Amino acid sequence: MIGGKALAVYRKELRQIARDRRTLLILVFVPAFFLLLYGYALNWDIRHIALAVVDRDGTYESRALVASFVNSGYFDRVADVHGPAEIDRLLDLNVARAALVIPENFGRDLSNGLRPQIQVIINGDNANTATTVMGYAGSIVQSAGAALAEGELRAPPVSIEPRIWYNPELRSTLFLVPGLIAYILMITAVISTAISIVREKETGTMEQVRMAPIDTFSFVVGKSIPYFLISLTSAALIVFAAMLLFGLPMRGNWFSLLVAVSLFIAGALGQGLLISTVAETQQVAFQAAMLSSFLPTLMLSGFIFPISSMPVALQVITYAVPARYFLIALRGIVLKGVPIGLLTPQLAALTAYALFMLTLASVRLARERG
Amino acid sequence: MTAAIEVRHLTRRFGQFVAVDDVSFDVEAGEIFGFLGSNGAGKSTTIRMLCGLLKPTSGAATVGGVDVNTDPEGVKRRIGYMSQRFSLYELLTVDQNIAFFGGIYGLDDAALEERRAFVIQMAGLEGRENTLARDLAGGWRQRLALGCAILHEPAILFLDEPTGGVDPLSRRQFWRLIDDLSKKGVTVLVTTHYLDEAERCHRVALIHAGRLAAIGTTAEVKRVFADRPILEIRAGNPVEAMRQLDAMQEVESTSLFGTAVHAVLRSRAPAADDIRARLTRSGVRVHSVTPVAPSLEDVFLDVIDRAGNRAGSAA
Numbered sequence: 001m002i003g004g005k006a007l008a009v010y011r012k013e014l015r016q017i018a019r020d021r022r023t024l025l026i027l028v029f030v031p032a033f034f035l036l037l038y039g040y041a042l043n044w045d046i047r048h049i050a051l052a053v054v055d056r057d058g059t060y061e062s063r064a065l066v067a068s069f070v071n072s073g074y075f076d077r078v079a080d081v082h083g084p085a086e087i088d089r090l091l092d093l094n095v096a097r098a099a100l101v102i103p104e105n106f107g108r109d110l111s112n113g114l115r116p117q118i119q120v121i122i123n124g125d126n127a128n129t130a131t132t133v134m135g136y137a138g139s140i141v142q143s144a145g146a147a148l149a150e151g152e153l154r155a156p157p158v159s160i161e162p163r164i165w166y167n168p169e170l171r172s173t174l175f176l177v178p179g180l181i182a183y184i185l186m187i188t189a190v191i192s193t194a195i196s197i198v199r200e201k202e203t204g205t206m207e208q209v210r211m212a213p214i215d216t217f218s219f220v221v222g223k224s225i226p227y228f229l230i231s232l233t234s235a236a237l238i239v240f241a242a243m244l245l246f247g248l249p250m251r252g253n254w255f256s257l258l259v260a261v262s263l264f265i266a267g268a269l270g271q272g273l274l275i276s277t278v279a280e281t282q283q284v285a286f287q288a289a290m291l292s293s294f295l296p297t298l299m300l301s302g303f304i305f306p307i308s309s310m311p312v313a314l315q316v317i318t319y320a321v322p323a324r325y326f327l328i329a330l331r332g333i334v335l336k337g338v339p340i341g342l343l344t345p346q347l348a349a350l351t352a353y354a355l356f357m358l359t360l361a362s363v364r365l366a367r368e369r370g
Numbered sequence: 371m372t373a374a375i376e377v378r379h380l381t382r383r384f385g386q387f388v389a390v391d392d393v394s395f396d397v398e399a400g401e402i403f404g405f406l407g408s409n410g411a412g413k414s415t416t417i418r419m420l421c422g423l424l425k426p427t428s429g430a431a432t433v434g435g436v437d438v439n440t441d442p443e444g445v446k447r448r449i450g451y452m453s454q455r456f457s458l459y460e461l462l463t464v465d466q467n468i469a470f471f472g473g474i475y476g477l478d479d480a481a482l483e484e485r486r487a488f489v490i491q492m493a494g495l496e497g498r499e500n501t502l503a504r505d506l507a508g509g510w511r512q513r514l515a516l517g518c519a520i521l522h523e524p525a526i527l528f529l530d531e532p533t534g535g536v537d538p539l540s541r542r543q544f545w546r547l548i549d550d551l552s553k554k555g556v557t558v559l560v561t562t563h564y565l566d567e568a569e570r571c572h573r574v575a576l577i578h579a580g581r582l583a584a585i586g587t588t589a590e591v592k593r594v595f596a597d598r599p600i601l602e603i604r605a606g607n608p609v610e611a612m613r614q615l616d617a618m619q620e621v622e623s624t625s626l627f628g629t630a631v632h633a634v635l636r637s638r639a640p641a642a643d644d645i646r647a648r649l650t651r652s653g654v655r656v657h658s659v660t661p662v663a664p665s666l667e668d669v670f671l672d673v674i675d676r677a678g679n680r681a682g683s684a685a
Contacts, residue, residue, distance in 0.1 A: 004476060009474065012466070015462055016461045019461040020461055203460070208453065208457040209474060211423060211449075211451040
């Protein structure tokens with residue numbers, strides 16, 4: 001039940017956006033650009049680790065072990081060295097990130113059923129990377145060792161065969177892309193609405209509109225619907241791009257996705273409106289929009305840093321970050337195919353966020369006009 | 371006949387600052403009423419209260435018979451407003467701007483089409499319907515902004531410094547439009563600090579430091595100089611002439627008008643020749659001393675001068 005006045009505002013806004021190349025570019029292409037940039041740069045998978053090899057044994061078995069490191073795809077053999085001093089030098093120069101040291105008699109001990117020790121040295125300057133590398137090395141040694149000892153060692157009575165669901169290759173991209181979608185949508189929706197209204201304040205058209213007998217509701221509706229539609233388009237664009245470029249699956253229901261995205265955008269638009277009632281210049285609006293959308297979404301939503309490992313105080317704050325709920329819903333729908341019924345708490349939280357922001361913004365706008 | 375605008379003891383404070391201080395006046399229907407004052411004198415604040423945009427701290431006002439305190443939305447339906455910024459949407463065409471403002475004033479399609487044709491014709495924008503507002507020259511922008519403000523045919527029109535930054539020819543054209551509107555019965559309240567424009571108003575009100583300092587036709591407000599003749603002195607060194615004149619008993623005040631000096635005398639007593647002789651004696655090369663009729667600018671400076679003296683004697 002959009003009235004004629006809201007329709008007039010809606011038409012005007014669409015026409016303005018259509019002619020404002022810069023805004024259009026920001027709204028449609030920057031999100032896609034962000035996706036590419038972050039999608040390729042934000043990747044925790046570690047490959048091609050430069051490996052120095054010290055093979056003191058020189059037997060078939062030791063060479064087989066080295067080969068299984070190289071064949072795993074995680075390690076590149078960059079140097080063969082002979083002593084600890086050389087290892088130090090290579091690690092210091094960052095020529096090698098890790099070193100594999102195979103002691104003398106490795107092959108013989110293995111044949112004799114002993115458990116020979118090998119040494120893996122890892123550059124620990126980046127703790128995350130080091131942990132991951134250690135994990136790779138451990139599993140390579142385990143499987144290679146088992147293969148080499150086959151026939152002479154009894155197979156272990158119980159063995160673990162891990163299977164990881166939803167993201168079997170443990171590609172961090174699949175985990176990150178939904179976060180990226182939230183992050184990009186939040187920023188563009190909040191900034192574009194905030195700026196569009198503050199710009200009207202700056203050029204004086206806002207005052208002209210206030211002089212007209214148009215109610216706040218019609219104004220807000222007419223003003224937000226174009227941005228809502230554009231944000232939705234931009235959301236569709238990044239979801240499809242993520243599927244095409246990063247192999248993002250769609251295991252759930254498109255309708256559920258639409259509901260979650262719509263609620264999230266509605267809240268973000270409300271937040272933009274709210275900012276526009278406080279800010280008087282586009283610069284202030286831009287900064288407020290950036291700070292209020294970008295930081296919490298990046299840090300406190302579970303996009304990059306798991307909420308469960310945050311200090312309790314921060315964990316409490318994350319409950320006020322809408323992206324937190326959106327991310328759970330988005331990952332659930334896209335990666336796991338979770339039915340919409342199970343996402344009720346998240347969708348309820350997003351609804352509350354949208355209602356809260358839109359109401360507060362309307363009240364403030366109405367007061368400003370009165 | 372009831373007044374189109376009635377203002378009674380209107381006051382607006384912003385914290386400690388009194389922007390509009392106990393202002394009362396009436397504007398008759400069809401009148402062009404000029405609101406004069408320097409920047410920050412309280413003109414815009416008064417207009418904003420009369421347009422239902424700002425709540426008065428105290429006092430009352432009706433616009434078109436509607437109380438601004440109790441029904442600001444009703445006021446908005448009856449008035450047109452145009453500000454010094456000619457607030458148009460730069461990225462919309464002439465037609466699209468008209469369609470938008472018509473839309474938010476609730477015009478239906480038939481009415482909009484009729485008014486659109488009128489505004490295009492009035493503003494002389496035939497053939498430019500699809501030009502972006504930002505590509506229009508000042509005069510056209512101004513007339514388009516006026517057109518957008520009267521799309522809904524308001525009986526009362528508020529113009530807040532409507533001619534700023536516009537060339538003289540466009541200003542004259544604009545005032546012709548205002549005259550036409552007034553002849554059709556539209557009440558126009560216009561603020562300006564161009565005093566030549568004030569001469570085109572039926573009545574003017576001078577506002578200074580939030581208070582109404584004078585009101586009436588331009589002839590009426592000039593009557594403050596009935597007993598105080600004004601001499602225009604042209605001299606080789608106007609600044610020195612001013613210094614000498616200020617020192618004279620019978621000179622109340624002096625001010626610079628271009629290269630000439632206006633001296634307001636305390637009474638009709640001294641003749642121009644006497645003043646001229648005394649100036650020459652003190653070494654000023656005098657070209658001419660002539661009695662002149664007071665201009666609105668003289669009235670305006672006099673108002674400020676007297677307000678300054680009042681503040682001075684109070685302190």
